[in-house]
Amino acid sequence: MTDRELLKLAAKAAGIQFSELGGGARYAPQPGIMQPYVLWNPLTDDADALRLAVKCNLNVCVGYRSVSACLQDDGSFHRVEEIKDDPYAATRRVIVRAAAEIGKGME
Numbered sequence: 001m002t003d004r005e006l007l008k009l010a011a012k013a014a015g016i017q018f019s020e021l022g023g024g025a026r027y028a029p030q031p032g033i034m035q036p037y038v039l040w041n042p043l044t045d046d047a048d049a050l051r052l053a054v055k056c057n058l059n060v061c062v063g064y065r066s067v068s069a070c071l072q073d074d075g076s077f078h079r080v081e082e083i084k085d086d087p088y089a090a091t092r093r094v095i096v097r098a099a100a101e102i103g104k105g106m107e
Contacts, residue, residue: 001100003043009103010096014055016040042096049092056099060091067091069098077101 011018042049053060059072063083067090070078079101081094 006096006100007041007043009100010042010052011040012103012106013099014052042099043092046088046092049095052099053095056102058095058098060095062087062091067094069094071098071102077105 008018040048042052052058053069057072058069058077060069061067066080066082067087068078068080070076077098079094079097081090081097083090
């Protein structure tokens with residue numbers, strides 16, 4: 001699955017409007033209040049990834065060689081990402097992959 005497809009499905013799981021603008025999604029931080037949209041890309045932004053994990057109720061476990069994420073309630077949508085050079089990038093990616101699986105189930 002491409003990064004674009006992952007972001008699109010993860011955005012769906014988080015209730016965020018996906019947009020091609022800037023290679024990510026966009027959202028209004030406070031819906032209903034007139035303001036500019038904010039770009040959202042949890043593959044590159046730690047804060048966006050953390051908010052996505054919380055929104056999707058994900059349990060994230062970081063180990064020495066891998067990181068995993070799954071749905072906290074029942075362990076479904078379990079994904080594992082090997083840690084290579086950047087443990088933060090691996091953590092962001094596994095969160096997005098687990099959220100994308102949730103979003104895929106919403107289609």
